[in-house]
Amino acid sequence: MDTVTSLDAERWDAVMRRDRSHDGRFVTGVLTTGIYCRPSCAARHPARRNVRFFTSGVEARAAGLRPCKRCLPDDVSRDEAAVLTAISAIKASEGRPTLEELADLTAYSPSHFQRVFKRATGLSPAAYSRALREERAKDALGQADRVSDAIYDAGYEAPSRFYAAMEDKMGMTASDWKDGGKGRTIHWSVIETSLGPMLVAATEIGVCCLSFNEGEEDLRARFPKAELRDGGEDFRALFEQVTAAVEHPDTGADIPLDVKGTAFQQRCWQALRAIPPGETRSYGQQAAMLGNPKASRAVGSANGANNIAVLIPCHRVIAADGGLGGYAYGTDIKSELLKREKAT
Numbered sequence: 001m002d003t004v005t006s007l008d009a010e011r012w013d014a015v016m017r018r019d020r021s022h023d024g025r026f027v028t029g030v031l032t033t034g035i036y037c038r039p040s041c042a043a044r045h046p047a048r049r050n051v052r053f054f055t056s057g058v059e060a061r062a063a064g065l066r067p068c069k070r071c072l073p074d075d076v077s078r079d080e081a082a083v084l085t086a087i088s089a090i091k092a093s094e095g096r097p098t099l100e101e102l103a104d105l106t107a108y109s110p111s112h113f114q115r116v117f118k119r120a121t122g123l124s125p126a127a128y129s130r131a132l133r134e135e136r137a138k139d140a141l142g143q144a145d146r147v148s149d150a151i152y153d154a155g156y157e158a159p160s161r162f163y164a165a166m167e168d169k170m171g172m173t174a175s176d177w178k179d180g181g182k183g184r185t186i187h188w189s190v191i192e193t194s195l196g197p198m199l200v201a202a203t204e205i206g207v208c209c210l211s212f213n214e215g216e217e218d219l220r221a222r223f224p225k226a227e228l229r230d231g232g233e234d235f236r237a238l239f240e241q242v243t244a245a246v247e248h249p250d251t252g253a254d255i256p257l258d259v260k261g262t263a264f265q266q267r268c269w270q271a272l273r274a275i276p277p278g279e280t281r282s283y284g285q286q287a288a289m290l291g292n293p294k295a296s297r298a299v300g301s302a303n304g305a306n307n308i309a310v311l312i313p314c315h316r317v318i319a320a321d322g323g324l325g326g327y328a329y330g331t332d333i334k335s336e337l338l339k340r341e342k343a344t
Helices: 003-017 057-062 073-092 099-106 110-121 125-141 147-153 159-166 174-179 216-222 233-247 263-273 283-289 296-304 331-343
Strands: 027-030 035-037 051-054 185-193 196-202 207-212 227-230
Touching: 003 051, 027 057, 035 057, 051 057, 073 099, 073 110, 073 125, 073 283, 099 110, 099 125, 110 125, 110 283, 185 207, 185 216, 185 233, 196 216, 196 233, 207 216, 207 233, 216 227, 263 283, 263 296, 283 296
Parallel strands: 185 227
Antiparallel strands: 027 035, 027 051, 185 196, 196 207
16 A cells, blocks of 8 residues: 555544544545535545545645535634643633633633633643642642642642642652652552553552563562562452453543652643543644643653553554554554554
């Protein structure tokens, strides 16, 4: 199959899945109706023989087509600009801008802007604002002499507000960030799966490592100061739940996690979990979700530092050209995970 045919096949597959992550990469021209659409357009799919792909709306209009009034394909860049404007406003504000205030900045209605923002970032504007404040607190915790000072500096009215906000946030507490999580006991096991041997490890809080074709030596390298113990009966149910999520990677969102990383890494991993099963994002798109479209390289590094495969789904991030890109455990496993998600 030549390059053009292969690319068109990938584009058609994205259209059939109505994959929003491809919006802005190309438009779909329907020659029989004279209309071009986003890949995610909700309209009835045309016959493949009547479709031609264009790199942009400009190219489609030059071929005599007009934009779809339902999906508004030319608004993709406007949506991206609106989201970046709102993110800048959230970052610059000492408080928390309301949805109405952010919508006014972008000339969208509040309800429409809410949908646009969540589609781009995986979070509502209010949730994004909370996540940003949590990130500031985590950064400050690594620098302040006292935990309480860092919490107030990050904008929380009281420590109780911070602890309430951080409850169940991927297993992290203020003291974990302050002391680096020393003194943990990690229970682990190697389990046979259809993707090969899987190393899974967990603390009393949640899963802290999931990898393929690795063993105890690799786990010790990741957690040199932790006490390692056999998984045992106490962790059997959790490990069975993890195994089920690997065999069916559209599940497992409720499995508790215990992860360690910088504030930026935490945000990257949360963005990965916001990508719906069966969809993919490029590194640039993930960076845009975090409010910094130019941070693709930093995002790639953060994804590479992820210790929990599948449950923090870095396999859903692909190359900008639509290719698989790299994966710590091999592209065969990455390809199979994506294939399983798309089949559900």
